[in-house]
Amino acid sequence: MTTPAIIVVAAIIRGKDGRICLGKRPDDKHQGGHWEFPGGKVEPGESLAAALARELHEELAMEQSESAPFMTIVHQYSDLHVTLHFREVFAWQGEPHGREGQPVAWFENSELPGLSFPAANRPVVTALTLPPSLAIAPPDQSLTSLLQAIGELDATQTGIYLRHWSQHEALPEIASCCRYHGIRFWLRMVSEEDAAIAQQEGAFGLHLPAAVLAGCDQRPDFAGVVSAACHDRAEMEKIVSLSLDMAMVSPVEKTPSHPGASPLGWPQAAALMIGQPLACFALGGLTPDHLPLAREHGAVGVAGIRAFWS
Ligand SMILES: Nc1nc2c([nH]c(=O)n2[C@@H]2O[C@H](COP(=O)(O)OP(=O)(O)OP(=O)(O)O)[C@@H](O)[C@H]2O)c(=O)[nH]1
Numbered sequence: 639m640t641t642p643a644i645i646v647v648a649a650i651i652r653g654k655d656g657r658i659c660l661g662k663r664p665d666d667k668h669q670g671g672h673w674e675f676p677g678g679k680v681e682p683g684e685s686l687a688a689a690l691a692r693e694l695h696e697e698l699a700m701e702q703s704e705s706a707p708f709m710t711i712v713h714q715y716s717d718l719h720v721t722l723h724f725r726e727v728f729a730w731q732g733e734p735h736g737r738e739g740q741p742v743a744w745f746e747n748s749e750l751p752g753l754s755f756p757a758a759n760r761p762v763v764t765a766l767t768l769p770p771s772l773a774i775a776p777p778d779q780s781l782t783s784l785l786q787a788i789g790e791l792d793a794t795q796t797g798i799y800l801r802h803w804s805q806h807e808a809l810p811e812i813a814s815c816c817r818y819h820g821i822r823f824w825l826r827m828v829s830e831e832d833a834a835i836a837q838q839e840g841a842f843g844l845h846l847p848a849a850v851l852a853g854c855d856q857r858p859d860f861a862g863v864v865s866a867a868c869h870d871r872a873e874m875e876k877i878v879s880l881s882l883d884m885a886m887v888s889p890v891e892k893t894p895s896h897p898g899a900s901p902l903g904w905p906q907a908a909a910l911m912i913g914q915p916l917a918c919f920a921l922g923g924l925t926p927d928h929l930p931l932a933r934e935h936g937a938v939g940v941a942g943i944r945a946f947w948s
């Protein structure tokens with residue numbers, strides 16, 4: 639028996655202090671009692687932006703003027719198939735309040751993982767803990783220039799992937815520099831012990847290259863974000879089957895670091911990323927300025943080497 643299918647838009651509303659506005663779903667509704675990103679069903683013929691503006695007016699008395707895609711999640715509940723389009727809201731008038739009597743409150747990003755949400759929301763809650771840009775440490779970078787570059791990054795916007803440093807003797811020094819500057823960093827998993835090293839050094843993420851993903855039959859034992867490289871549909875299916883949190887999808891465009899690789903292009907990258915229950919990062923020939931384009935195509939973030947370190 640097929641379950642009913644609906645299309646929903648929901649808002650990521652960030653206040654000036656960075657906190658996020660959530661509502662509580664009434665107990666008698668689908669997924670009642672959980673916190674939700676305010677929003678609701680898209681009506682036939684309505685654009686996502688218009689549907690969101692209408693829902694925010696109806697539910698929160700917010701007159702919203704501008705929103706852009708954040709991520710899309712497709713989820714099968716036992717009783718309902720939902721396509722959830724999360725959009726980031728940039729500008730609005732009016733102080734949001736629960737017009738239908740529902741509790742409305744503002745939360746720090748770090749508080750979100752401790753709240754109870756509908757099951758479909760897990761990937762968006764993870765995505766909200768991630769920086770929008772991920773700078774990959776270039777292979778030829780010296781330790782001195784790496785440490786200096788870390789100090790110059792904006793920790794709210796950029797995390798780093800220490801691709802070549804997992805087993806390096808200087809790792810504790812680099813990790814401590816990242817922690818000091820509040821930079822979220824990822825380490826590469828090559829052997830099992832890398833997961834323990836990443837945990838011990840306070841890494842935010844653990845990244846599996848394609849060959850490691852291929853040999854993996856369960857999610858690595860790491861209490862942070864687990865990501866993996868993804869170049870095609872089979873790898874995406876593997877990543878989803880292992881319940882990983884994040885995929886770095888590449889190469890989206892032509893890139894000097896892999897001159898022989900033929901790029902996916904945005905339409906094919908979008909087909910891989912949109913709706914998946916994880917946070918996708920687009921990689922390959924991109925700069926941080928590609929973020930809005932990447933979000934239009936199903937990625938929540940962008941990653942790269944050269945263009946991400948200046
Ligand atoms: N608004 C919202 N809905 C969500 C979220 N996560 C999630 O699974 N959903 C599901 O998406 C659907 C959204 O429906 P809704 O109840 O908000 O719809 P609505 O505002 O149009 O209300 P109505 O049915 O009273 O007209 C529900 O089945 C809900 O369980 C979320 O974060 N926000």
Ligand SMILES: [Mg+2]
Nearest residue numbers: 676677678679
């Ligand atoms: Mg609603």
